[in-house]
Amino acid sequence: MSERLGGAELWEQALLLALAGVIPLIESYLGSFLGIAFGVPAWVAVPAAVLGNLVCTIGLVLVTSRVRAAATRGRLRKEKDDTWFRRRVARAAERYGVPGASLLGPLTLPSQVTATVLVALGARRNQVILWQSISIVLWGLAFGLFGEALVGGLAPGA
Structure with missing residues (x-):
């Protein structure tokens, strides 16, 4: 990836980092970091990785919201699918609310999982979107x- 990213045009670098931002656990934070580490200017790397993660x-x-609305329409929701992810996010949501679960979620789970x-x-x-x-x-x-x-600290002459 480093050869492809470093030798690409600026728009290609942005596109590759936006695609990397879609991948859980790479997301905006690791995508931004890796882009800069591979020589992509910060003003390209950060917005590209953020945009990819945001769109995903x-x-x-939006999809989960529609699925939930369709599944719960006209009947009481059954408590099922008590997975590890669900319990972890539910505990964080109860303790910190949506803002806390969203802001602290990346420490343990991908933002895509937390949001969903x-x-x-x-x-x-x-x-949740906000x-x-x-x-x-x-x-x-x-x-x-x-x-x-x-990267700036490791650069020669820094």
């Missing part, structure tokens, strides 16, 4: 700054 996560929230489970648990779609977007941007910026400081 918001798309999943929050909506499936009944959190309001627009609130807080996941804030989280994705903040994590992308933080790791972009970290990458810039690390």
Whole structure:
């Protein structure tokens, strides 16, 4: 990937990082960091990885919201599918609310999983989109700054 990313045109670098931002656990934060580490300018790497992660996560929230609405329409929701992911996100949502679960979620789970489970648990779609977007941007910026400081600190003559 480093040969492809480093030797690509700027628009190709942005596209590759946006695609990397879609992948769970790479997302905005690792995509930003890796882009900068491979020589992509921070002003390209961070927005590209953030955009890829945002598009994927918001798309999943919208789909999950519709599926949940269709599944629960006209009947009481059965408590089932008590998975490890669901329990973990539910605990965080109860303890910290949607903002806390969204902002702290990347420490343990991909944002795509956190957002999807929050909506499936009944959190309001627009609130999840807002807080996941804030989280994705903040994590992308933080790791972009970290990458810039690390790469800049390791560069000859720095």
